[in-house]
Amino acid sequence: MGLIETDETNKFTFEPFAAHPFYTEVNRALVRQALGHLSQKKDNQTITVVDMACGTGAISRLVIEEMERQGMLAQLRLIGVDPSAEALRRARKGVDEMGLSVQVEFIQGESEDLPKLVQNVDLAFFCNAIHLLTDKQTAFQMVASILAPEGIFACNSAFYNGTYATGTDRFYRLWTRRAVAWLRKEHPEARLSREAKAAAMQWVDSDDYVRLYQESGFEHVDIVQETANISLDAWRDLGQYWLFIEGALPGVPLAQGAQALEVAVYQAGEELGLQEVPRNWLQMVGIKK
Template identity: 30%
Template sequence: MVTASEEYSFTSFSNLPFYTRVNARLLDLAEVGKQRKIVDLGCGTGGVTKLILERLQSVKDSVIYAIDHSASALKAAAEEIGDRRNATIKFVHSEVQNLTDAVRDRVDAIVYCNSIHYVPDKSRLLRQIKDKLTPNGIFAFNTSFFEGSQPPDTQEFFRKWMMRSLRILKRDHGLSVDKTSKVESRVQIRADQYRELVEEAGFEVQVNDLNRVEVPHEGWHHISGFSDWIEGVMPGIPLDKGREVLQKGLREIWDEMNLKTVPRVWLSVSASKPQFG
């Protein structure tokens, strides 16, 4: 049986080839494959955990700590990975903000894919991440939710998509978005502010780059089925109706604008913990 939270999970988006490429590149930056102990922060339904696992084929006694605060996401990740494990995977049900207690071990690398924007006090978390790493250990994260992640030339697409979806919501369901029930919006910070925070926490930034990633129709389609996205763009609307109208609106606007892809900017950062410090 599919539970409500699994039905609106990140899985279908996470498994898309373009998204896998973005994360595989982050794992390259973090040199995943060389280390033995790795934390996958905000692992969700295990899309990135699987990629890490593939890279640890020949590493003896390797351990992955996969952490998420969603019990249903962890369950889905464990089922998805099944018996294909060559490394030990420890699924840890915890807020990432409790990293210090959630993982007792020191680790060689911590990767954090598309989740750092959820955490309000990033400085505190970054200090915990640094403490959890062995000297020369690597921290790598990416995000597509920061100020500047939505390229200006895509604004027309977004405006049309949202307007069309709202019209369909009204027409098909007699519903309107209740502006007062807007979820507390996550504060988006700029790419240079992320870099500053990482440096302030005592890391040496190795790579800090912005990439314009061409997202295909299926990317926008699947993200429209993810609860966080639906709640963000259609606050107060039941998830099933939000998903339905966003996907319908997307299809119509996509065809009318004759689009092939709509880009999004991804920030990727890789930083090392100094040997002494």
């Protein structure tokens, strides 16, 4: 994915944000939306599912839960791929703790390594990360290359044009303004970079995603927009994630940016009288020709 993790960025992870219940429900909805297209599979066929950039296995566990609920767990072959050995260790531990008999492999590698690792995949997930890629077209084509005919590609994002629920723009503007003001007071040496613009902030429209699917060989594209209510505590946790910090406060040291965003999110919430802020999530499923 071209996202360079370091010892410092590993202190500012996505995991606390992903632990909030709303996040699980958003992704569970996508898993069910995608698996709904597998109903034509015969009972004796293996169903190969790839969880790209699987991290600590949150999506992998949702896939296992849903396949068990649908009585298809014995058919499942699940492959999780992630560059982080520590994340994969935690993913394996999480699956083991489920206590289910399931065929699972966790492989250390980048998503672009997938064509060398697996072919004829029935379903690929790439959750909450597609917006991080500057070259989305290549990513879609790579996924298409590993899918079997009528294979399914599911991804989602809360970073796109349309993600702000009506009337919430002022929250984001105020959050950023208060964070910048805090930095100027507490760390006047910190300077925002005018040149840097994180990939996460380079958003596209839902129509652009439909085009990406279609140009990559997917004929049926099912896009749903869901709204999640996100608490200030969850926004605080997102503000501790290194990629979000780089997007909101480019050029600022991560520790200072995280502290600024934590203080500021509660200031913004108090000024606007908010305990939670809704956010739209784009849930996308495409079927290969």
